[in-house]
Amino acid sequence: MRKIWAIFEREIKSYFVSPIAYVVIALFLAVSAIFFYLILSSFVQRCFEVDMYAQQWRQMSPPMNLHEWVTRPFFGNVATIALMILPLITMKLYAEEKKTGTIELIQTSPITNIQTLIGKYAAAVVLYILMLVLTFFYMLFLFAFGNPEIGQIFSGYLGMFLIGGSYLAIGLLFSTFTDNQIVAAVTTIAVILIFWVIGWLSNFVDLGLGNMLNQLSLIEHLDDFEKGVIDTKNIVFYLSFIFMSLFFSYISIESARWRGSR
């Protein structure tokens, strides 16, 4: 446990002594802030329109659903931005160690590959959690000027956490395949995209297979969280997705020793 912590600590520190953490967090916040602003502005505009319409026909203006109009699309956008940005966090985890040769140091130290893997993954997850926590400031606006439902926001964040965790696990896996960080990041993005759109295929194949493909899709399971529904089925999906990716990473690290590639 102490060794896992040592790996974790080193990874976190290395994020923050290099520009990576700052650039990634800043970009993530900036882009999500732009989306939040646009979504909120169109919501406000829509409210005005509805009000005008109601006054014209001398009716009560109907209540507007903040969740339906603001938080739900916002979470959808965050998931997309994370898809582009999270691979930049994970790309270095193994690729850099392979390139600089420090992997030799780690693998000849009395620490198991599983401990290293967990430490590294945990560091990436914690950085991502920090990014998510910072976006909560946007939500404070909603609390200040409206009355959003805390439960739905919580469920949205839980969904963001799980889907981001899946991205990070895939990113970690692809970082073990190469000593080139760019290759690691690009393949990660491509593979995540495939898992996004895999559900569409279900329209073109027979029902049984289609259902299966649909269930494999990463966004398919996010929908419920965005709606505010926490379903164990979806949680189990993401957790097993993460587990599988980490398991394959472990296999990949072990097998690299046998192949003798550096």
Next chain:
Amino acid sequence: MIEVENLTRYFGNIAAIEDVTFTVENGEILGFLGPNAAGKTTTMRILTCFLPASKGTARVANFDVFQNPLEVKKRIGYLPENPPLYAEMTVYSFLDFIAKIKGIDPRDRKQKINTAIEKAGLDDRINTIVKHLSKGYKQRLGIAQAIIHEPEVLILDEPTIGLDPKQIIEVRELIKGFEGKHTVILSTHILPEVSMTCQRVVIIDRGRVVAEDKPENLMAKLKGSEQITVVVGGPESQVIESLSKVQGVSQVTVIQKGADNKIAYSVDSSLHAEVTKELAKTIVKNGWDLYELKKAEMSLEEIFLRLTTQEEEVYN
């Protein structure tokens, strides 16, 4: 302490090492000598559990590297050829990290880090970022990293490479200081290093062990004949003639002709013939001038070249 038996490792179809067998006693410093790409690094990587072997076994402190890698790793300090350092950390934080992953008790950590810093001579660079260290200091940090947990076995892959002469001497002294306390395997292609620091040498070439012995025995074993260099002032043909008549001398050849009739000869004699005395007598008796008379020592370089270029000769 270290037992290596028939160790073989293939990369694809190419054998990087084949049937490598040797042992290292407790507290011994073993030189692992060979040209580049001879298989030194591969052997070391197998010993440190970084690579698995294709065939054969290796045991460190009676733990098999394949079955008990964690126990082996606990007992080994390893300095790879390029010291593996995290460029963005400071010297101290790097060693702190190493101490943690090597499982050093937190209560001893500070003291052990300081000892390692002191031994490796890094005192004045504690807060320097690794990226900004010179090659020599990086190498020292690599050594500090290897000795921090006071391992029973030290495996050093070309520890003096890239250092300046003064640093090389310091590192060699440091390694010599491990004698008796740590078991050391030291790989190098610099020969004087071996005769200076090691008690025993394993010479490896193209993946095979070609010789294993003490440095001085190796020299003796390879000497079929003794060579003596004589510089004499006198008529060439007469000198050759009378020197050839000395008992035990098999051949006299001219090496170099200098001014004032000074000529250097190389005299081949059978081993243990003790011809120097007779040579001197002969020269003086004839009234020639004797400027120089010395045994030509075969250096490790020559042994090494013989072993690695004319293997047949050695095996016969």
